[in-house]
Amino acid sequence: MGARGTAVLSPRALNRALLDRQLLLGRAGLDVVATTGHLFGLNAQSPDPPYLALWSRLDRFTIEDLTTAIETGSLVRSVLMRATQHLVPTADFRLVRPVLSPLLKRVQRNVFGRRTTGIELDDLVTEAAELLSSGEVLTRPELGRALARTRPGADATALGWTVQYLLPVVHPAPSGTWGKRGATPVAAFPDLPEATAGSTREMVRRYLAAFGPATVADARTWSGVSGLPEIFEQLRPELRTYADESGRELFDLPDRELPPADLPAPVRLLPEFDATLLAHADRTRIMADPIRRQVCQGDAVAATVLVDGTVAATWTRDRAGALTVVPLRPLSANDREAIEAEALRLLTFAAPGLAHTVHFGA
Template structure:
């Protein structure tokens, strides 16, 4: 592009391509501790097939429910940015399961999706920044309280979070300190003994995955 339009700034041409063409942000960019040029490629080359001329909203609804169902129409709209999708869900209704939540709102799910028993505890998990679990529903209090959301979602950022029994109970960071990689956990409340053990196990697994050749350390700060 720079050769074709040499009179225009190269940065402006690059940003125009990112805004106007369907691109894929392909790996290996984002490897731990390294930065560099962002590797983009045309979406058609990456998937090996032409792009569809029109959006496949029905397929998008099914993919969304596979990841985040049961969920309502407003949840899908909050996640996708699409509006006026009520007729889409009505058309798909015969092939979906339909539930009601405590407030009487309709929730949809895939017909073969399995609902866990509500008494089964959710395991402690360390979620990355901008994880869709925190962003995929209109009512985010099902995962994070309004109080904690102010501490996790600051400006345009969404911090890495600690889930305890399916709810946000803290944040964490990962950084290199000399020859070691340190995971620092900042719980919003004191963790019980079993929760502390689960945090240590989850942190060890993450550190082994992220930096297998480093020394590792877990630091847990006192709740503020």
């Protein structure tokens, strides 16, 4: 116990709590929309990682399951948390996108402010909304060029990206489906509600349900939203509090029990940018700092292998059906055997019909 009887949670206890909420202690029997809501979004910078993230968490998951949810609009892909592409249920987009508006405006200003100097941004957004109001889907480059026609000399690329940050838009199928790459399509998402303190509080509750127990700094790191200390204070009467071993205050939902810290954790292969690795300011519950520096380099976050619940290796897959594992710490013979078995299962899912091989790099 810490000060005033506050329970102190070890890194391993926090690890098992995170794995439990991220469905990484055992594959679940949920459908893809319910799972994506439970996880509070899947990182979707590239089309394939959401599929691999769900494969690592669900029983009997197929590529068609997720593709159908994207094609029918049950799940939408857009710029959301941390100003990166995420896949979320439609209801969660309506909740989160208004809360993230100040973040996205700040990102536009920081990244494209100079390239849109002299452009009246409110007029730009209004014109873009009119262009998309008919239900027409334009690619981001097409939208930028259309807007540049009435703004001679303007940077069309910067205009297209600016609209993506300032106007609530989604990227409909086939964008974001398995193996589909190319120019990003942009479609309007009408009738989005205004952000309120209530919607921000609900976002924090949902974050804790998916990633708690967590600090205020953790929630900001995950979302990119400022002003969260006040929101946590508003929620304090309804939250449970803990402390970590460094004395930082952790918040959680009162009805969420923590799994035993000694619970076994199976080997799992996570895709690039998996939220499990990115949802906290202090990531030591999932990977040691020396390993984090090898996994997170610049804007890249490698695909990783969890052994006993923490990152032990990175992995890559080629088009010929080979998967290469690069250990980041010593692995026992049993660890390697378990990793190889899980890697072969992943290859059977992702690359059927090919000869599958698993290699361990230096």
